[in-house]
Amino acid sequence: MKLTPVGVDIAKNIFQVHWIDPDSGEIVSKRVKRAKFLEHFANREPCLIGMEACGGAHHWARQLAKMGHQVKLMAARFVKAFNIGNKSDPADARAIWLAVQQPGKAVSVKTEGQQAVLALHRMRQQLVKFRTMQVNCLRGLLAEYGEVMGKGRYALDKAMPIVLATVAERLPAVLIDTLREQWNGLSKLDEQIATIERRLRAWMKEDKASKSIAAIPGIGLLTATAAVATMGDPKSFRSGREFAAWLGLVPRQTGSGGKVVLLGISKRGDTYLRTLLIHGARGVLYNSKDPGAWVERIGKRRPPNVVLVALANKMARTIWAILAHDRPYEAGFMSVKPA
Numbered sequence: 489m490k491l492t493p494v495g496v497d498i499a500k501n502i503f504q505v506h507w508i509d510p511d512s513g514e515i516v517s518k519r520v521k522r523a524k525f526l527e528h529f530a531n532r533e534p535c536l537i538g539m540e541a542c543g544g545a546h547h548w549a550r551q552l553a554k555m556g557h558q559v560k561l562m563a564a565r566f567v568k569a570f571n572i573g574n575k576s577d578p579a580d581a582r583a584i585w586l587a588v589q590q591p592g593k594a595v596s597v598k599t600e601g602q603q604a605v606l607a608l609h610r611m612r613q614q615l616v617k618f619r620t621m622q623v624n625c626l627r628g629l630l631a632e633y634g635e636v637m638g639k640g641r642y643a644l645d646k647a648m649p650i651v652l653a654t655v656a657e658r659l660p661a662v663l664i665d666t667l668r669e670q671w672n673g674l675s676k677l678d679e680q681i682a683t684i685e686r687r688l689r690a691w692m693k694e695d696k697a698s699k700s701i702a703a704i705p706g707i708g709l710l711t712a713t714a715a716v717a718t719m720g721d722p723k724s725f726r727s728g729r730e731f732a733a734w735l736g737l738v739p740r741q742t743g744s745g746g747k748v749v750l751l752g753i754s755k756r757g758d759t760y761l762r763t764l765l766i767h768g769a770r771g772v773l774y775n776s777k778d779p780g781a782w783v784e785r786i787g788k789r790r791p792p793n794v795v796l797v798a799l800a801n802k803m804a805r806t807i808w809a810i811l812a813h814d815r816p817y818e819a820g821f822m823s824v825k826p827a
Contacts, residue, residue: 491536491558495585497577498544506581507535517578526551538588540564541595549597560588561595565756593734596720605691605717609710612684613760619677626670633659641674688713701807703817705776706768706799711761715807718761722812728805735762737801753797762800769799 497504503520505528520528525548529535534556539545541561549559562584570590571583598606623644627637633655637647648671656664692698692713702712725731732738736756742749755762772779773787773796782802787795810817 491534493536493538493585493589495581495583495588496537496539496548497581497584498539498542498548499577502577504577504581506578506585517581519577526555529555529557532557534558536560536588538562538584540567540584546598546603550600553597559597561597562587562592563595566592594724596724598717598720602717602720605688605713608684608688609714609717609760612681612688615677615681615684619674619681622670622674622677626667629667630655644671685709697811700816701810704803704806704810705780706765706772706803707807708768711764711768714761714764716811718758719808719811722808725808725812728808728812731808732801732804735765735804737762737765737797737804765800765803766796769796769803772799 492507492510494505494507496506501522503522503525504517505520506515506517508515529537529552535558537552537557537559539549539559539561541563545561549561552559567580567583567587570586571579573579623641626648627639627644630637630651635651635655637643637651652664652668652671689709692702692709695713695716697716698712701707701715702709707715719725719731722731725734729738733754734757736754736759738754739750740752740754742751773783773792783795783799786798790798806817809815
């Protein structure tokens with residue numbers, strides 16, 4: 489049975505729905521309140537519902553799938569190409585309706601458990617960002633009084649007692665007390681970050697997929713849990729190469745007249761996971777005693793940064809292979825193409 493395509497532009501309170509009635513050919517574009525959204529689709533025949541993969545999209549996709557509808561989440565970058573003219577809710581819903589009928593890579597609908605893990609990562613990332621801002625703020629404020637400290641948290645903790653004792657002789661006590669409180673607050677941020685990491689570690693112990701890819705060199709707690717939660721269903725990718733390209737770990741291409749030029753990496757996809765993979769590759773390249781023969785060979789003919797990205801690409805392809813084929817990591821494994 490051919491499903492009727494429906495474009496849905498979700499928002500906080502008012503959703504815009506667009507479709508063409510298959511019997512009468514009438515173009516329908518209507519506003520639906522949030523409270524009535526599921527009720528609107530509850531009594532309808534199964535539809536192909538397209539939505540942008542934005543805030544709340546995975547929740548509504550799960551609810552609509554329970555009703556028997558087929559939901560296709562699409563990247564906003566893909567949908568934007570179909571929005572011709574001025575931007576408005578009806579125009580966005582129409583663009584989504586057009587996009588859902590085109591062949592394109594769909595975003596895998598995540599489970600609530602996977603979204604919970606990503607929520608922990610986002611909160612940890614925010615705490616780390618705030619801690620870095622706090623350290624830089626303290627360094628900058630004290631530099632105004634001639635007290636310059638080295639970069640990094642270790643240099644700050646080592647110099648802070650001496651610096652505070654020095655400036656206390658000539659600055660108001662209210663400022664010294666505030667600076668000391670802000671410095672002590674860094675320890676509280678450390679505790680919050682450590683607590684989230686303990687919870688992620690406990691989740692990884694119970695998750696088979698995370699434990700299996702954690703055996704890959706360069707893959708630690710953060711990368712393993714983030715990769716499993718971000719990927720969703722490994723079968724939604726046709727190959728490891730497609731997964732690596734989805735993360736933006738492949739070169740951009742430009743060309744004309746039959747001549748194609750390869751540029752830097754595309755940087756598309758999830759920035760957070762791509763950053764973790766590159767940092768993991770950096771650890772293998774510079775901290776590992778035996779990075780492997782493949783890394784040594786490519787390192788002889790390519791610059792270090794190119795080697796880093798190539799290794800991150802290989803790690804991403806290995807992650808997909810382990811999860812898609814449900815097998816443990818083997819250091820010397822060589823894939824063999826069927827004859």
